[in-house]
Amino acid sequence: MAQPIVIAVPKGRILAEAAPLLARAGIEPEAAFADEDSRALRFATSDAGIDLIRVRAFDVATFVAHGAAQLGIVGSDVLAEFDYPELYAPVDLGIGHCRLSVAEPAELAATDDPRGWSHVRVATKYPYLTQRHFEARGVQAECVKLNGAMELAPTLGLAPRIVDLVSSGRTLKENGLVEVERIMDVTSRLIVNRAAFKTRPELVPLVDAFRRAVTG
Numbered sequence: 557m558a559q560p561i562v563i564a565v566p567k568g569r570i571l572a573e574a575a576p577l578l579a580r581a582g583i584e585p586e587a588a589f590a591d592e593d594s595r596a597l598r599f600a601t602s603d604a605g606i607d608l609i610r611v612r613a614f615d616v617a618t619f620v621a622h623g624a625a626q627l628g629i630v631g632s633d634v635l636a637e638f639d640y641p642e643l644y645a646p647v648d649l650g651i652g653h654c655r656l657s658v659a660e661p662a663e664l665a666a667t668d669d670p671r672g673w674s675h676v677r678v679a680t681k682y683p684y685l686t687q688r689h690f691e692a693r694g695v696q697a698e699c700v701k702l703n704g705a706m707e708l709a710p711t712l713g714l715a716p717r718i719v720d721l722v723s724s725g726r727t728l729k730e731n732g733l734v735e736v737e738r739i740m741d742v743t744s745r746l747i748v749n750r751a752a753f754k755t756r757p758e759l760v761p762l763v764d765a766f767r768r769a770v771t772g
C-alpha cells in the first residue's frame with residue numbers, strides 16, 4: 557500500500573481555527589490530536605490514507621517544501637518569509653487573520669516621520685520580509701532576529717523598532733508601542749508540495765475538499 561498522505565498542521569493558535577476546517581474537509585483525527593497533553597507528533601485519521609503531524613508554525617512550510625509532508629496549513633507570513641519555490645498555495649483558508657507591521661514606541665512615533673528614514677534597526681522574526689519591505693522604499697534595514705517577544709526590544713535597547721504580527725493591537729498597546737506601517741495582510745493557506753501534487757493523484761480531491769470546506 558502507498559504511504560499515507562501527511563498533512564502538517566501548526567500547533568498554537570491556528571490549530572483551534574483549523575480543526576473545524578479539517579472536520580468540514582472530512583478529516584477525522586484520532587482523539588489524541590485534540591489533546592494538548594499528548595506528546596505524540598503524528599496522528600492517524602479515520603482515513604488510513606491520511607495522517608496528520610503537529611509542528612511549529614514556521615516548520616510547516618519546511619516539512620512540505622522538502623516533501624516530508626505533502627500538504628500543510630500555514631500563515632501567508634511564513635510562506636512569504638521562506639518563499640519556497642517547491643510550494644503551491646491553492647486555497648486561502650480564511651483563518652488566522654492578522655497583519656505584519658512595523659511598530660515603534662509611542663513617544664518615538666509622536667515626532668517620527670517614516671518618510672525620512674534612511675536606515676532602520678529592527679527586531680523581528682521576519683528578516684527577509686523586513687529587508688524586502690524597506691529595500692523597496694530605499695531604506696537600509698538592519699535586522700536583529702528574534703523568535704518571539706519582539707515587543708521588548710525597543711525598551712531594552714535591542715532595536716528601536718520591530719516588525720511583528722498584529723491582530724487586535726493589544727500586544728502592542730500593552731507594551732507601549734504603536735503601528736506605523738503595514739507590510740502585508742495575513743491569512744492561513746493550504747500549501748501543497750508541487751512535485752507530490754503531480755505524482756500523488758489522491759491530493760487533487762483532498763485539495764478540493766479543503767476548497768469546499770472554506771466556501772461551503
Ligand SMILES: Nc1ncnc2c1ncn2[C@@H]1O[C@H](COP(=O)(O)OP(=O)(O)OP(=O)(O)O)[C@@H](O)[C@H]1O
Pocket residue numbers: 566567568569570612613614630631632633634652653654703704721722723724742743744
Ligand atoms: N495575533 C494573531 N492573530 C491571528 N493570527 C495570528 C496571530 N499571530 C500569529 N498568527 C498566525 O499564526 C501563525 C503562528 O503564529 P506564531 O508564530 O505567533 O505562533 P506560535 O504559536 O508563537 O509559534 P511558535 O511557538 O512555533 O513560534 C502565524 O504565522 C500567523 O500566520
Ligand SMILES: O=P(O)(O)OC[C@H]1O[C@H](OP(=O)(O)OP(=O)(O)O)[C@H](O)[C@@H]1O
Pocket residue numbers: 569704705720721722723724725726727728
Ligand atoms: O495584536 P494582538 O491581537 O495582540 O496579536 C499580536 C500578537 O500575536 C502574536 O503572538 P502570539 O500570541 O502568537 O504569541 P507568541 O508569538 O509569543 O507565541 C504576535 O507575535 C503578537 O505578539
